[in-house]
Amino acid sequence: MVHPQTTERVLAVAEELGYTPNPLAKGLRTNKSMTIGMVISDIENPVFGPIIAGVEATVGREGYSTLIAEAIAHDPAALTPVIDALVDRRVDGMVLAMATRSGENAARLKRLGVPVVLVNRAVDDVEVASIVGDDQFGIGLSVQHLAGLGHELIGHLAGPMETSTALGRLQGYHKHMEELGLDHPDSAVESAEWYQIEPGYKAAGVLLDRRPDLTALVAANDLIALGAYRAIRERGLEVGADISVTGYNDMMLLDMIQPSLTSIRVPYREMGSEAAELLLQMMTHPDPESEPHGTKRLRPSLSARDSTQPPPA
Amino acid sequence: MVHPQTTERVLAVAEELGYTPNPLAKGLRTNKSMTIGMVISDIENPVFGPIIAGVEATVGREGYSTLIAEAIAHDPAALTPVIDALVDRRVDGMVLAMATRSGENAARLKRLGVPVVLVNRAVDDVEVASIVGDDQFGIGLSVQHLAGLGHELIGHLAGPMETSTALGRLQGYHKHMEELGLDHPDSAVESAEWYQIEPGYKAAGVLLDRRPDLTALVAANDLIALGAYRAIRERGLEVGADISVTGYNDMMLLDMIQPSLTSIRVPYREMGSEAAELLLQMMTHPDPESEPHGTKRLRPSLSARDSTQPPPA
DNA sequence: CTCATGGCTACAATCGTTTGTAGAGCGGCC
């Protein structure tokens, strides 16, 4: 109801005076800080870079800024104070990229009425919106790829079972082995204590000693797979020629390693932007009834390399 | 001047009522947002993870939160709007982790009275506080290591000259070669267009064609060094045995590559926390006269691996 | 001439803090 010309004049003067609205005053009055909080459990893990970038770019387009907080520890209790700090700052929403499967923090946020989206890792006991990779599908790609090469005795090096990704990948292994009519006994599965080379090496050693007949190993993560390289070599075998190995995440430099590691590429940046999109929707349409709480799974793809070859004759 | 017991009672009631101070109101009144801005030029680069973690942890201890913004582009002009967005949000200070050597953005922030610290990359035309790695010293470690192995014909694969790190490493090469009494003509130096494998491969090809007598290459970065691997192999030579190679940054998985790459480890997390420390000091003691504007250089260390061996007889 | 209407100006309340001032209650000191 105001003349366009007047609007323009006001804007021009504002510009001339160098006026910029004070977001603190605005936030105080409107009770919206135009800020979202993002909690990262392990910021040094390179997968989080693209996730952060995706979130930041997407919410930024709607005028939101991103407050980053790191929670170094692996246990959920240590997360609570850092989440609280963000809530005290009156963030309008929250993206959680956590290590654990426990949903207590997400549940608390929901109780406080703070919109929350989980990214990368889901929780299994609480209904909360999350964007994750389709781990079952991804492991399926590996299993099918190996089966296509002629492997029948395929083992699984699982991740730490307190993470949702490890669980999904384990389930994917069983499911797709079953579908292909291949054996998948518990004896063909060994879990690594953490997503690192050393635990992967240990788990692979245990698995190879128990089941020396395996011709392929599907690892829950690239570093576990690289740990398996060492265990395989220690037994005088050759990765690829004697035992095929697949990783998961398709991290940088895998193609430079000998032999280059076949892996599953996860669209992390897209994961971040989808999570942000969902959060924006929850923040702008606070529809308490139909609030999204499902888990959206993004489909990864296979990067086939030299670590997977037909089984020895 | 208030009784300790009263304080305690007030605090107890506050706790009971679930009172948390509203930082927006506080910021409005005090004109301090207790927030710092952090601009990252390329968040997918894994070196920034530790830097962010270091900054966040350090300022967090003093009650500050960290607002993250990414500026994807490499040119300084694209940075301006994202810096402005942070300034408009009334951040109390700013940490810039940029790609370019241009100081215009830092200069503008100083003019606006926003305390600013540069991290990882310095600028050469403006007096601004910065925390960077000691590139000359780091390259010195590589050069001395190679000279100690018996190399005399050592070339340098430089980085893109628009970055301060590339410049410092180039200078370090010349300086330390000079000190050791070794030849370091311009013909032994070739610059890669970017800190990536492909440009490194190209530059190494040019350098090896021009100076086939070189027995060692000091690269300005790990990826450039890995590009050199390919160029060396293409010429029927073996990395390590025929031509030694060193990288810079000591990124993950370098020890898994064949041959494992000798590199320079930079204390990135410490870099982040030192930058934060400096920024805190500037924000709390706004001493316009003696404002720090020097460059602090953190000393890296050498990780010797198989890519460096004595020159062929 | 009156009155409704569109487009504007002016003013006040509110958000939750910080900061400052005024005054009340109460003990001890001269």
Next chain:
DNA sequence: GGCCGCTCTACAAACGATTGTAGCCATGAG
């Protein structure tokens, strides 16, 4: 008893926006 200092309560202004209300001045319709 009067005065001072200590501790506390009470109240108001300010920060910079949003939001709502009231009034002003044209213009044009009745």
